[in-house]
Amino acid sequence: MIKVFTNVCAEILHIGHLNYLERAKKLGDYLIVGVNSDEMFYHYKKRWPIIPFEERKRIISALRIVDEVREHTFPSQLDIFDGVDIVAMGPEWHQGKYKHQKKAKEYLLKKGIKLIELPRTPGISTTAILERAYREVEHWHQRS
Numbered sequence: 389m390i391k392v393f394t395n396v397c398a399e400i401l402h403i404g405h406l407n408y409l410e411r412a413k414k415l416g417d418y419l420i421v422g423v424n425s426d427e428m429f430y431h432y433k434k435r436w437p438i439i440p441f442e443e444r445k446r447i448i449s450a451l452r453i454v455d456e457v458r459e460h461t462f463p464s465q466l467d468i469f470d471g472v473d474i475v476a477m478g479p480e481w482h483q484g485k486y487k488h489q490k491k492a493k494e495y496l497l498k499k500g501i502k503l504i505e506l507p508r509t510p511g512i513s514t515t516a517i518l519e520r521a522y523r524e525v526e527h528w529h530q531r532s
Contacts, residue, residue, distance in 0.1 A: 425460060
């Protein structure tokens, strides 16, 4: 059985998340999804998530393509990759946007875990959705 790991913030679940998870699932038989804790979310986004960790974890766990969910609690957490054959991450991870990623890549190489880049869905992101919602609310308030 080939176990695949990927990671998401999943603040507001959208089609981009689903496409990403489906791409990861196609790489193996068993999909493990790391969901960023609230603290980890804050570390990356410099703000607290709208949806708290336990709720985001429950939503991701409910997806039938997801076999297991792990809490990703801090950037240099390497044990999150334990027992996996493939780690599939987005382009920003492969570009080394964050300094802990170099250490993680070295760990994966040492353990013989294959690293694969997953593309994002063009034109969709949680940030874009939040910005669009904000504009709609502003527009709605102006009409009232």
